[in-house]
Amino acid sequence: xxxxxxxxxxxxxxxxxxxxxxxxDKAAELTRQCGRDIIVSAVSARDRKRDRGIDLSAAKWFDxxxxxxxxxxxxVFVELIGGDExxxxxxxxxxLEAGRHVVTANKALLAKHGVxxxxxxxxxxxxxxxxxxxxxxxxxxxxxxxxxxxxxxxRVFGILNGTCNYILTRMEAEGVSFDVVLKDAQRLGYAxxxxxxxxxxxxxxxxxxxxxxxxxxxxxxxxxxxxxxxSNITQADIRAAGDLGYRIKLLGVAQRTESGIEQRVHPxxxxxxxxxxxxxxxxxxxxxxxxxLGELLLSGPGAGGNATAxxxxxxxxxxxxxxxxxxxxxxxxxxxxxxxxxxxxxxRSHAGGYFIRLTVHDRIGVFAAIAKRxxxxxxxxxxxVQHAVSGEAAAQKTVILVTHETTEAAVRKxxxxxxxxxxxxxxxxxxxxxxxx
Ligand SMILES: NC(=O)c1ccc[n+]([C@@H]2O[C@H](COP(=O)([O-])OP(=O)(O)OC[C@H]3O[C@@H](n4cnc5c(N)ncnc54)[C@H](OP(=O)(O)O)[C@@H]3O)[C@@H](O)[C@H]2O)c1
Numbered sequence: 001x002x003x004x005x006x007x008x009x010x011x012x013x014x015x016x017x018x019x020x021x022x023x024x025d026k027a028a029e030l031t032r033q034c035g036r037d038i039i040v041s042a043v044s045a046r047d048r049k050r051d052r053g054i055d056l057s058a059a060k061w062f063d064x065x066x067x068x069x070x071x072x073x074x075x076v077f078v079e080l081i082g083g084d085e086x087x088x089x090x091x092x093x094x095x096l097e098a099g100r101h102v103v104t105a106n107k108a109l110l111a112k113h114g115v116x117x118x119x120x121x122x123x124x125x126x127x128x129x130x131x132x133x134x135x136x137x138x139x140x141x142x143x144x145x146x147x148x149x150x151x152x153x154x155r156v157f158g159i160l161n162g163t164c165n166y167i168l169t170r171m172e173a174e175g176v177s178f179d180v181v182l183k184d185a186q187r188l189g190y191a192x193x194x195x196x197x198x199x200x201x202x203x204x205x206x207x208x209x210x211x212x213x214x215x216x217x218x219x220x221x222x223x224x225x226x227x228x229x230x231s232n233i234t235q236a237d238i239r240a241a242g243d244l245g246y247r248i249k250l251l252g253v254a255q256r257t258e259s260g261i262e263q264r265v266h267p268x269x270x271x272x273x274x275x276x277x278x279x280x281x282x283x284x285x286x287x288x289x290x291x292x293l294g295e296l297l298l299s300g301p302g303a304g305g306n307a308t309a310x311x312x313x314x315x316x317x318x319x320x321x322x323x324x325x326x327x328x329x330x331x332x333x334x335x336x337x338x339x340x341x342x343x344x345x346x347x348r349s350h351a352g353g354y355f356i357r358l359t360v361h362d363r364i365g366v367f368a369a370i371a372k373r374x375x376x377x378x379x380x381x382x383x384x385v386q387h388a389v390s391g392e393a394a395a396q397k398t399v400i401l402v403t404h405e406t407t408e409a410a411v412r413k414x415x416x417x418x419x420x421x422x423x424x425x426x427x428x429x430x431x432x433x434x435x436x437x
Contacts, residue, residue: 001036005320006073008042010065010091011080015105015132016045017052018305019078019312024054030313034320044068069095076101076319078312084108096120096128103315105132105308111206111222114213115339118331127322128331129315134207135160135284137307138300139314144214144288145333151290153215157253157434160207162282162302163191163198164230164250168267169280172238172247178231190282200229201250201265208252210332211286212263212342215254217334221263221342228266237429240357240400241269244383247277251434260345267431269355274436287436295437348409353382353433356401356415359389359426366423370399373421377414380404396425402433 007023009016020040023030031037044062045052062068069077069091077095079102081088088109095102097120104110110117110133121128131141135158144153159165163185170181182199185191197203209222230250241248246269255262270277275297279285284302289295301307322328332339360366367386374381382402389396403411415428 004037004039005034005316006039006041006075007078007316008044008062008068008071008074008076009040009078009080010044010068010087011082012043012045012050012052012056013080014305015308015312016078016080017054018309019080020052020056021054022306022309022313023316026313030317030320034317036320038316038320042068042071042074065091066094069100070098074100076103076316078102078316079104079106079109080312082106082108084112089113092117093120096124096126099124099126101127101129101319103129103312103319105130105312107133107203107206107210111209111220114210114220114332115336118336121331122336125328127319127328129318130210131315132308132311134210135286135298135300136302136304137310138284138286138298138302139311140211140286140298141214142314143296143298144211145329148288148290148293151292153256153288153290155253155255155289156211156215156286157251157255157436158211158286159249159276159279159284160204160252160286160302161198161201161250162284163195164204165279165284166190166282167199168230168233168238168248168250171233171235172242175235177235178233199231201227204250204252204265205263208254208263208265211252212254212261213332213339215288216256216261217338217340218261218342219339220332221344224263224342224344226262226264226266226347230267232429233267234429236398237355237357237431241355241431242272244269244355244400244402245272246270246355246433247272248431249276249279253434257345257349257351259349260343262345262347262350264347264350268434269431270434270436276436348407348412350408350432351405352435353405354401354403354411355431355433356403356411357429358399358401358418358424360397360399360423361425362388362395362397366397367399369421369423370401370418373414373417374401374403376417377406377410379406379410379414
């Protein structure tokens, strides 16, 4: 049997401790599958005394992950620290430069430095595997990088943040407000004490930027993503969406268009009957549309110790099975040096259907004025409905419009016009409608 693969794990938190535990519990099965033993020979974290719920005394302890990255006592450096700078970046770079394979779950690091790190890995002829960085346990990287060779991707989109999907699912099921569900999600540990990163779309954007590069062979451009979070989604939107046959999801979407590539993260209305609309709670899903395959949808657990460990261990097993001296496939599907510059499509030219919810003064002429603004901007309407607002706000009406395909620029101009006309009593709500099968 080949020599054992020696793994060094940096970061022993939720994911790191789970990886160590599964490697121990499944050691015999992994040896059968990989044809060699996989052993945890080194570990690093901040607090050596902390109980990790697993005996790691056989592994050499490193206070400094940089030192562990450079030691000749490991073959694979597994980075599970997190963060786009600091120890995570420095130690991954050092491990690659020292000719060690690297496995990481760190989307923030890859979104910012992925291409530069890929160049080092490819120059050194080592693997940089990152399955767990996008959609946790779902094997989307492997699917896009390996199983879809030869396919040209037209669009990739998905539910990439479990916290947002959990909140939207409960808002719809229980009829309660965003704030109430968020507080509960924080109490249950589904949302961070500072939830901004998740609910405003940053986490989804990091993951989307990696998928975009794999899909279109472009350099990662995480700062060029149009982003709107879910904090302004109300019960009125969720109810109106349901009445119209839609469900609201926070999607990350990357799409090839005539003017470039659209990368956008925003609340989206998807048809209630579509497959992606059935993805509830913390579950993630990624849909990929290609010329040869058609549409593929992968769904499953997007976070959590065990699910994420499953992806990390798959990456380690690939390294265990790889042959010495074998030229590895490129990190982002194409050689890092050949990744094309990312050509951004302007959001103004985005084409699609729109849901627009307006709260207006209940007076004569308002409905006609709204319809005129739409017509003036060449927006054709699929439906326009008005409802009385009951209770204290009886002098107001809600007007809900659904447009046929139009452009972002036209919708913004029409809504600005309606706002200037002085008929609105509240901020207008605009939600894009996404085509989904
Ligand atoms: N949690 C998930 O469900 C999930 C899912 C997908 C991807 N990820 C990614 O996986 C990575 C790890 O996430 P996590 O949830 O496991 O984080 P975590 O629970 O906060 O664990 C982080 C670990 O890193 C260690 N650490 C921090 N700074 C260090 C340093 N300077 N030197 C050495 N060790 C250091 C910590 O040590 P101490 O324990 O001693 O403080 C801790 O063990 C992140 O990149 C995250 O984005 C997580």
